[in-house]
Amino acid sequence: MNRAEIQKSFVELVRAHARIQDSSVITESSLLVDDLKVNSTRFVDIILEAEDRFKIEVGDDDMKRFERVGDAVDFIYERTVNA
């Protein structure tokens, strides 16, 4: 997957957990909890689903990379490119 494909797929994944559903307001700089209103309790579910969807592993220290859409897409892209 190229980065754009990862971005599209990740936004789709996030939307299933976000109260903000309008794709047009979900940008690379959107914060999952503060901007997209993802329930903070469900944050870990997004990471688990990303692990399954992109065949990657997200360690405890990497979780901060998932706070912002663009950072998460970068992280997933790095891991899939280097896999």
Added chain:
Amino acid sequence: MDRVVITGMGVVAPNAIGLDAFRIALCQGRSGLAFVPQMKELDFGCHVAGIPPLSEESTESYLGPLMRTTNSTMRYAAVAAIDCWRDSGLSMPPSDSAVDWNTAAIIGSSLAGMETAGELVVPETNAGRVRKLGSSAIERVMASCASACVSGILGLGGPTTTNSSACGTGAEAIVNAYWMIREDRIDRVLAGSTEPSSVYAWAGLDSLRVTMRKCNDRPQSAARPLSASAGGLVPSGGAGILMLESLASARSRGARIYAEILGGHSNSGGQRNGGSITAANPEGIVRCVQQSLEVAKVKPSELDYINGHLTGTAGDPKEIRCLSNALDRRLGDMPWINSTKSLIGHGLAASGSMESVATILQLVHGFLHPSLNCEDFHPEISELQPRVPQVSLSAPVRIALKTSFGFGDVNSCVIFRRWDEE
């Protein structure tokens, strides 16, 4: 000390979902028990259970995305609580509403998280996949999963808790809520109980051989309270939720009132005098009934109807003798008595609340539902037979006693009076 009234009810039962459907099912004597293939496949002795016919589609219309993070314990309670809330004339709050500081929730359960423990937590943990459990495993396995779920949906700010006293749980929740309002601690309490439909919840009872094993080919004949051929309980799941409210609060908002709770009491037989973890000390039951009457200021002769605990086990004749002793009324002179478990099985912790809803519906609509499958009445209590309706009866019952007993030798009784405008 204010009076306590019931202003709303909701029910998810094996034979019906919702008040109107439940009233009709009771009146028609419709059984909600069915053959459960999974119980046969897993080599249970009993292959019959009562599973509420709550569809995913219907549940989703109540819970929306919350569906993903709930189990049947929570779903039954949430659907019954939302129905109860609306039935009491209150509108559903949006998810960002102000907190309702004047409403509490006491929603009991006994085996609350067993379904999630059995299907998810135990197998995943044993397979070394703890990190894959996800965010909702803990909220589905904790004892207070249902009260927490309901409180979050409705934005309740009063005490939110889960009581647990085995099969006495539902009636105990109502007794506890009654005292909270009587003592002017809160205006309203959503009170009741819930229990999952899960083989993991029922396995221990099957192993104990207290489940019915002789009617696997005749599911609707399996629950046989008061009969000579009663051979054990039939497990079931479900929930019943009641809105208990101070009379002042109900009147101030013009709420419709179904019934008044005149009194109630909970106790334990201390596992003495024949009592044990699974059997009741007769003195405990007698004292519980008598103290309920005392609180309610009701004479035994004023009771019109008893909704018994009556499980379809060897305990039924013992319960009847205790009730007779407590009321000092001989069997042929007892109030009307029936067993809702003959229709919906034994909902365990959920039984007391589902059966309280059944009790109040009978008071309000002036009928008694049939106690099924006791044509061969138990010979030890044969004098009682004329007091047990075997077909639906029209009966202007006004004051009812609900009894519930549970493992641990615990007892809870509630006395309801039909509301007649004063």
